[in-house]
Each structure stands twice: as structure tokens, then as C-alpha cells.
Amino acid sequence: MEYKFSNRISSLQPSLIREILKATSDPGVIPFAAGNPAPDAFPIEKISQITRDIFASDPIGALQYSITEGYPALRAACRDLVENHYGVPMAENELIIITGAQQGADLTCKALVNEGDTVICEDPSFIGCLNAFRSYGAKLVGIPMEEDGMDVAKLEYALKNHPNTKLIYTIPNFQNPSGITTSLKKRQEILRLAEKYGVMVMEDNPYGDLRFSGEAVPSIKSMDKNGHVVYVGSFSKILAPGLRVAFAVAPKPLIAKMTVGKQCADVHTTILTQMICERFLATCDLTAHIQKISDIYRKKCQLMIDCIDREFSPKVTHTNPEGGLFLWCTLPEGADMLDFCQRAVQAKVAVVPGVAFLADETTPCRSFRMNFSTPTDENIIKGVSILGKLTKELY
Amino acid sequence: MEYKFSNRISSLQPSLIREILKATSDPGVIPFAAGNPAPDAFPIEKISQITRDIFASDPIGALQYSITEGYPALRAACRDLVENHYGVPMAENELIIITGAQQGADLTCKALVNEGDTVICEDPSFIGCLNAFRSYGAKLVGIPMEEDGMDVAKLEYALKNHPNTKLIYTIPNFQNPSGITTSLKKRQEILRLAEKYGVMVMEDNPYGDLRFSGEAVPSIKSMDKNGHVVYVGSFSKILAPGLRVAFAVAPKPLIAKMTVGKQCADVHTTILTQMICERFLATCDLTAHIQKISDIYRKKCQLMIDCIDREFSPKVTHTNPEGGLFLWCTLPEGADMLDFCQRAVQAKVAVVPGVAFLADETTPCRSFRMNFSTPTDENIIKGVSILGKLTKELY
Numbered sequence: 149m150e151y152k153f154s155n156r157i158s159s160l161q162p163s164l165i166r167e168i169l170k171a172t173s174d175p176g177v178i179p180f181a182a183g184n185p186a187p188d189a190f191p192i193e194k195i196s197q198i199t200r201d202i203f204a205s206d207p208i209g210a211l212q213y214s215i216t217e218g219y220p221a222l223r224a225a226c227r228d229l230v231e232n233h234y235g236v237p238m239a240e241n242e243l244i245i246i247t248g249a250q251q252g253a254d255l256t257c258k259a260l261v262n263e264g265d266t267v268i269c270e271d272p273s274f275i276g277c278l279n280a281f282r283s284y285g286a287k288l289v290g291i292p293m294e295e296d297g298m299d300v301a302k303l304e305y306a307l308k309n310h311p312n313t314k315l316i317y318t319i320p321n322f323q324n325p326s327g328i329t330t331s332l333k334k335r336q337e338i339l340r341l342a343e344k345y346g347v348m349v350m351e352d353n354p355y356g357d358l359r360f361s362g363e364a365v366p367s368i369k370s371m372d373k374n375g376h377v378v379y380v381g382s383f384s385k386i387l388a389p390g391l392r393v394a395f396a397v398a399p400k401p402l403i404a405k406m407t408v409g410k411q412c413a414d415v416h417t418t419i420l421t422q423m424i425c426e427r428f429l430a431t432c433d434l435t436a437h438i439q440k441i442s443d444i445y446r447k448k449c450q451l452m453i454d455c456i457d458r459e460f461s462p463k464v465t466h467t468n469p470e471g472g473l474f475l476w477c478t479l480p481e482g483a484d485m486l487d488f489c490q491r492a493v494q495a496k497v498a499v500v501p502g503v504a505f506l507a508d509e510t511t512p513c514r515s516f517r518m519n520f521s522t523p524t525d526e527n528i529i530k531g532v533s534i535l536g537k538l539t540k541e542l543y
Numbered sequence: 544m545e546y547k548f549s550n551r552i553s554s555l556q557p558s559l560i561r562e563i564l565k566a567t568s569d570p571g572v573i574p575f576a577a578g579n580p581a582p583d584a585f586p587i588e589k590i591s592q593i594t595r596d597i598f599a600s601d602p603i604g605a606l607q608y609s610i611t612e613g614y615p616a617l618r619a620a621c622r623d624l625v626e627n628h629y630g631v632p633m634a635e636n637e638l639i640i641i642t643g644a645q646q647g648a649d650l651t652c653k654a655l656v657n658e659g660d661t662v663i664c665e666d667p668s669f670i671g672c673l674n675a676f677r678s679y680g681a682k683l684v685g686i687p688m689e690e691d692g693m694d695v696a697k698l699e700y701a702l703k704n705h706p707n708t709k710l711i712y713t714i715p716n717f718q719n720p721s722g723i724t725t726s727l728k729k730r731q732e733i734l735r736l737a738e739k740y741g742v743m744v745m746e747d748n749p750y751g752d753l754r755f756s757g758e759a760v761p762s763i764k765s766m767d768k769n770g771h772v773v774y775v776g777s778f779s780k781i782l783a784p785g786l787r788v789a790f791a792v793a794p795k796p797l798i799a800k801m802t803v804g805k806q807c808a809d810v811h812t813t814i815l816t817q818m819i820c821e822r823f824l825a826t827c828d829l830t831a832h833i834q835k836i837s838d839i840y841r842k843k844c845q846l847m848i849d850c851i852d853r854e855f856s857p858k859v860t861h862t863n864p865e866g867g868l869f870l871w872c873t874l875p876e877g878a879d880m881l882d883f884c885q886r887a888v889q890a891k892v893a894v895v896p897g898v899a900f901l902a903d904e905t906t907p908c909r910s911f912r913m914n915f916s917t918p919t920d921e922n923i924i925k926g927v928s929i930l931g932k933l934t935k936e937l938y
Contacts, residue, residue, distance in 0.1 A: 149738075149741070149769055149770045149771055149794070151770075151794070151796050151797060152655075152709075153654055153655060153797075153800050154653065154654060154655055154656055154657050155657055156653065156657075157653060157654045157800045157803060157804055160803050160804075160807070182608075183608070184607055184608050185607075187603045187606075187607060190602070190603065190606045190607075192598065192602040192603070192606070195598070195602075195606065196595075196598035196599075196602065199594055199595075199598065200591075200594075200595060203587070203590070203591035203594065204591075207585070207587040207590075207591065208582045208585065208587070209785075210785055211582075211585045211587070211590065211783035211784070211785045211786065212579055212580075212582060212585075212783070212784065212785050213577075213578070213579050213779075213784045213785065214785060247642060247787075247809040247813075248809050248810055250807070250808070250809055250810045251808065251809050253807075254807060254808050254809070258549065258551065258552060258678065259548055259549060259552045260547075260548060260549055261549055262549050262550055262551075263658065276806065276807070276810065279803075279806065279807045280807040280808070282807075283653065283804060283807040314547075343544075346544070374544055375544045375546075376544055384608075388606035388607070389606070389607065389608045390604075390605055390606040390607050390608065390609060390813065390814035390815060391606065391813060391815065392809060392810075392811070392812070392813040392814075399544070399546070401546050402546060402548075405548050405552045408552060408555050408674075409552055409555075409678060411671065411674065412555070412645070412648075412649060412671070412674045412675040412677075412678040413645070413646065413649050413675070413808060413809075414642040414643050414645055414646050414649070414787065414808075414809065415643055415645045415671065415787075416787070417787070417813075418642075418785065418786060418787040418812075418813040418815075418816050419785035419787075420785060420786065420813075420815065420816060421813050421815060421816070
């Protein structure tokens with residue numbers, strides 16, 4: 149049979165990141181292209197013990213169908229966390245448990261965006277969410293990133309020129325892929341513009357807890373008095389991504405629509421892993437655990453930056469993230485970035501070409517993403533040395 | 544803020560079943576409205592032991608990100624199962640692990656159906672999948688069910704009159720909600736018509752293994768020589784629904800598109816529960832386990848039918864399913880079915896109004912769905928007795 153696919157899916161290519169991830173399952177390649185949390189950050193013993201307790205105390209609850217909104221005890225715990233830890237007043241908001249933060253992008257877009265509507269995003273931004281928006285036929289408009297977040301003048305210009313904009317998508321902390329943190333002033337400005345132009349903001353915050361230097365900046369959601377923000381948090385980076393448990397906080401009417409969308413998508417998130425997250429919050433010291441992970445990432449990030457500063461051609465620049473998993477390197481003017489990435493893979497080091505993260509993949513781009521959480525320290529030293537030689541040969 | 548939701552989500556109401564399920568969390572109501580597998584069908588000890596083994600042998604594998612297509616060992620095991628147990632040749636097909644069978648409907652529709660295209664479904668049919676199709680702006684055309692499946696003359700008429708039909712949706716075994724099994728002849732005819740009119744069939748088979756009487760009928764997918772069928776199987780009914788693990792089998796080009804769609808939807812299905820399913824298939828006797836479950840359901844179904852035949856007004860008819868979880872009762876002509884269902888809930892017995900399962904909810908309907916897997920035997924006897932009194936008072 150000759151297959152005729154839907155317009156939305158025909159326009160989508162497989163995520164370059166997932167394809168590269170598959171390539172990096174080759175154990176001979178140093179995985180700077182991945183986005184995996186460090187395996188030694190997983191609290192394996194605790195999760196294993198918690199799971200034994202769940203099967204001992206409530207096996208049927210762990211295996212039976214549950215409600216779409218999420219495991220009630222986990223929802224309550226997340227509401228507490230969001231209100232007391234992140235300063236989001238929950239009176240006007242509601243919370244839904246979702247299957248990874250990726251589903252937050254999917255459901256937000258499903259609820260708000262018609263085919264042909266505009267979604268404004270940071271440029272570069274997380275390809276997984278950009279593709280989710282594309283899968284609903286959204287038109288993406290990218291706003292260049294500056295050192296402290298989106299260029300807000302260009303954001304307002306885009307809002308003026310695209311009156312059918314429904315959503316501004318931002319990752320304010322240690323952004324994927326750039327590692328950039330949006331300043332308080334720009335967060336306030338993004339919210340002000342969302343209110344002025346009557347659009348919603350999706351604040352995607354998977355990395356926010358993984359701060360290893362500098363001062364925490366209030367979330368946009370914590371300043372949201374008029375119901376313009378969907379906040380998405382996740383257990384993927386602070387606990388483990390294989391669990392596929394995250395949560396979205398938004399005004400009640402929007403969460404009601406996202407719940408209807410989730411009924412259609414997967415009925416509910418795996419209940420066993422929801423219970424694991426709930427038991428972890430109830431019985432473990434989250435602050436101490438996050439401190440431990442942040443220490444791991446601080447050291448790994450510092451090691452990678454030290455190696456880059458020592459080994460790379462000085463013509464290559466890089467960001468200095470205050471947290472998260474990624475940094476962003478930019479080659480000198482005139483450099484062929486895709487050629488560099490291909491040479492890197494041939495030399496057994498995988499990085500992600502920056503172009504993969506752009507709203508319009510035909511925009512010129514001299515940057516690439518490097519991940520410091522997945523590789524071992526030994527591989528960070530070795531991989532950066534290989535890349536460094538390449539940069540010195542070429543630039 | 545005044546929220547403006549997308550057209551697709553504005554047209555959707557919360558699933559009546561999910562809402563009723565919430566109502567039935569009141570322990571005082573007898574849950575004939577649910578669709579839960581019987582808790583004593585869960586192999587709790589085995590799953591608990593398997594989970595301990597996973598955390599002992601491969602904890603990082605269970606917690607880390609994985610690939611979108613699914614845990615490789617589970618995919619291999621499911622391919623074996625599908626090829627050797629269900630007679631589906633895998634050479635031209637591919638298999639993807641999905642987050643419950645519900646995601647099979649979501650991804651199939653995402654890949655094939657544009658807004659305004661037609662999806663043909665059995666009438667009545669499973670509301671969860673109908674809503675998934677609606678959430679993509681599909682137009683639903685329902686084909687009345689006969690004792691042996693869809694009225695195929697009306698199916699051909701619909702295909703002729705809706706040239707933008709992209710998908711025929713069928714649950715051939717012990718259909719939800721009717722309990723009807725589609726005959727071999729009609730399965731062949733559905734496939735022939737799909738080929739003739741160049742459309743795809745989604746064969747949703749969550750209940751197929753739960754046969755407790757009669758002879759197994761070959762799947763439509765096993766007869767699919769020309770790549771017209773998406774087959775969806777699930778671990779929800781044979782193992783446990785809270786795991787959220789199912790699989791879809793389809794021609795390779797379609798699975799490639801569904802994989803891209805799944806990247807956007809939830810990246811991958813929870814890895815721990817995928818590993819649980821894989822270990823269950825590898826180390827337990829699936830046939831013996833299914834035999835045990837089927838015995839449970841045979842007894843529960845027979846008990847419910849015996850009670851109905853004894854207690855209900857003879858003017859109320861019911862189907863006699865050969866497997867699955869549901870039977871379908873029809874009130875006499877002139878009866879007000881919604882009024883009956885409301886009186887039932889007031890009398891603390893929940894059933895699902897048949898109208899919830901129709902492509903067009905304004906079609907007249909005198910039927911309701913009853914589930915025999917969730918209630919205890921005691922509650923089956925008590926609940927049918929309460930309903931029986933109602934039927935005798937009213938008809």
C-alpha cells in the first residue's frame with residue numbers, strides 16, 4: 149500500500165537528538181551529545197527499597213487503573229512542593245501528573261494551539277518541545293537568546309507581528325541547549341508581554357533544582373497573578389528519567405482541558421512510578437539529595453570548562469552555566485559547524501549540531517551543544533582533548 | 544485571563560467513563576461501570592519478585608532514559624509473541640512499545656488523519672479511542688453492530704460516501720462495550736473493504752487473550768498481506784493496567800511515523816514497567832497465567848448472566864460474551880435508558896449509559912454496559928438484584 153500520512157506528521161523528521169543518541173549507544177563513542185542525568189545521581193538503593201515497600205503495602209494500588217489527574221498522594225505532595233518550595237500560590241491553579249515534561253508540551257499545545265497558530269520560542273531551544281509544537285501544525289517563531297535570556301525587544305516585535313500567537317515557550321533555568329539562565333528582569337518582562345498581548349507562557353523547568361552556582365531566580369509562575377503561565381516540573385533530573393513522571397501547574401480551566409487531552413493520550417501516567425516519586429518525597433530528604441546531585445554536576449561542569457579552556461582553540465567560545473546539564477560552544481566566524489560535528493563523530497566524540505535546536509533549521513549557526521552529566525570524568529578529559537585538537541587544526 | 548482553547552479540545556468533553564469511575568471511587572457504590580481487571584488476576588508475587596531482580600541486576604537501565612521504540616528485549620519478546628502466538632508475519636512489519644493501548648489510537652490517528660478526515664468505527668465502541676480520534680478533529684462515522692460484528696453492507700456504504708476516510712477502527716474480540724466478537728467472515732470482509740477503498744484498519748485487541756468459551760478467531764492482522772492493518776496489543780488486561788505497557792504492530796513506514804509522534808508525545812514508555820513485562824514473558828508461563836485469568840472471568844461472567852436471567856425483567860436483553868470484561872444490556876422499546884442509569888446510581892449501582900459509546904451521542908440508545916471483572920462475586924449478586932428490582936418496577 150502507498151501510505152498517505154497526515155500533514156502534521158509528514159512535516160516532522162525524527163529528532164536528530166534521538167538519532168544521535170542511538171548512534172552513541174556505540175560504547176566506543178564519547179557521549180557529549182546525550183542529555184542523560186549522571187547514573188551516580190540516581191538514588192538506587194532508596195528507589196529499590198521504596199518499590200519493595202509499595203509491593204508489600206499496596207500492590208493492587210500500584211497495578212490497577214488510576215485516575216487521569218494522577219496518584220492523589222503524589223499530586224498533594226507536588227502541590228505542597230510547588231507552593232512552599234517554588235512560591236506558586238495554588239489557590240487559582242491546579243496540578244496534573246504527566247508522563248515526563250515532554251507530555252507537558254504536548255498537552256499545553258493540544259489545549260491551546262490550532263493548526264497555523266504561532267508558538268514563540270527561544271532560539272535555540274529544546275528540540276523535543278519544538279517538535280511537539282510542530283506536530284500540532286504550529287508555526288514556530290524563534291527569538292534570539294542573549295546572555296540573560298530572550299531578546300525581549302524582538303519578543304515584543306514578534307508578538308506584534310504574529311497576532312495569532314498562542315504560546316511563548318521558555319526554559320528559564322540553565323536552558324537546554326544553551327545553559328543560559330533568564331534574568332529576573334527578563335522574566336518579569338516576558339510575563340508583562342504575555343499579559344499585554346493575551347498569550348500564555350509555558351515555563352519549562354526540568355533543570356531548575358540543579359543549580360550549582362549563583363543565586364536562584366524566582367520562577368515566572370511565582371509572579372503570575374493573572375493566570376498566564378503553565379509551569380512544568382519533572383522528576384527526571386532530580387530522581388530518574390526512566391520513571392517518566394513530571395507535573396504541570398496551570399490555571400484550573402487549562403488543567404481541566406489538559407486532563408481531557410491526557411485521557412485521550414495515555415489515560416494516566418504509570419502508577420508504580422508515581423508511587424515511587426511520592427514515597428521518595430515523603431521519606432527522603434529531597435534537599436540533601438538535590439545538594440548531592442548538584443555537587444556532582446558542579447564538578448563535572450567545572451572539569452569540562454577547565455578542559456575546554458586548556459585544550460580548545462581560543463577562538464571557540466562557550467557559555468558558563470550556573471546549573472543544569474549543558475553548555476554551548478560557538479565556533480569562530482566562517483567556521484563550518486556541521487563539518488566540525490561530523491569530524492568529531494569520526495573521531496569518536498559526539499556533540500549535537502546547534503542547528504537542531506533552531507526554530508528554523510536553515511538559520512546559519514556556528515554553535516554545538518555539549519553535555520557534561522553523562523560522560524565519565526575520564527571521558528570528559530579525553531573527549532575535550534580530541535575536540536580541542538580538532539579546533540586547533542581547523543581554526 | 545479569558546482562555547481561548549484550541550478547536551480540537553473545545554469539542555471534547557471529559558470522558559463519561561472516567562467521570563463515572565471517579566464517582567465509583569465511593570466504596571458504597573457497586574462498580575458495574577468500571578473496566579478494571581479483577582485484582583485477584585494480578586500476579587503480584589511474581590511482579591514483586593521480578594522488580595527486586597531488576598533493581599539487583601540492572602538498576603541504571605531501569606532508571607535512565609531509553610529509546611523511543613521501546614526496551615529492546617521487550618520489543619524482541621513482543622515480536623516473537625505476535626509472530627508465533629498470533630500468526631502475524633513480522634518481515635514487513637515493525638513493532639513499537641506504547642504507553643497503554645490508548646496511545647496506539649493516539650499515534651495511529653496522529654500519523655494518518657488530518658482535521659476533517661473520517662474515521663469509521665463500530666457503533667457502539669470504546670469511548671477512549673473515539674475521543675482520541677475526536678481530539679485530532681476527525682469526523683466519526685459509526686457502523687451499527689450486529690451479533691457477529693459490524694454491518695459490512697453499511698461499512699461499504701460509509702466508505703463509498705466518505706472518500707476522505709483514513710481509518711476503520713475495530714475491537715474484534717469481546718468488544719468494549721458490547722462483548723461482541725467479530726466473525727472470521729466479517730474480519731475478511733473488513734480487510735477486503737479496507738484494501739478496496741485504500742484505508743487502514745486499526746485492530747484493537749486488548750481482550751483477545753481473555754477468551755473463556757468458544758473458538759479463537761484469527762486476527763485481521765494475521766490475514767493482512769498488503770499492509771493495511773495496525774494491530775494493538777496490551778499488557779493491561781493480561782498482566783496489569785497500572786504498568787501502562789502495550790504495543791503496536793504495523794507496516795514499517797507507519798511505525799516510523801508513529802515513532803516520531805511518540806518522541807513528541809512522551810519520549811518513551813516508563814522503562815521499569817517495560818522491563819517488568821519483559822521479565823514476566825521470559826520467566827513465567829504466560830499460557831498458564833492467561834488460563835488462570837480466563838477462569839476467573841468465565842466464572843464472574845457466568846455468575847452475572849445467571850443473576851440477570853433470574854432477576855431482570857425478561858423484557859431486558861443481554862449479550863453473551865465469549866471473553867473479555869463486559870456485557871451489554873438493552874432495555875425494552877420505549878424505555879428511558881438515561882433515567883434507568885440515574886435510578887441505578889441512586890440505588891448505589893453504577894452502570895455506563897450506552898450513549899457514551901456512540902459515534903454520535905444524540906443517536907437514540909436503550910442499552911447500558913455492565914462490567915463483571917471489577918465487582919466481587921457478592922457485589923455481582925447484590926448489584927444485579929438491585930437492578931433487577933428496578934427493571935421489574937419499570938418494564
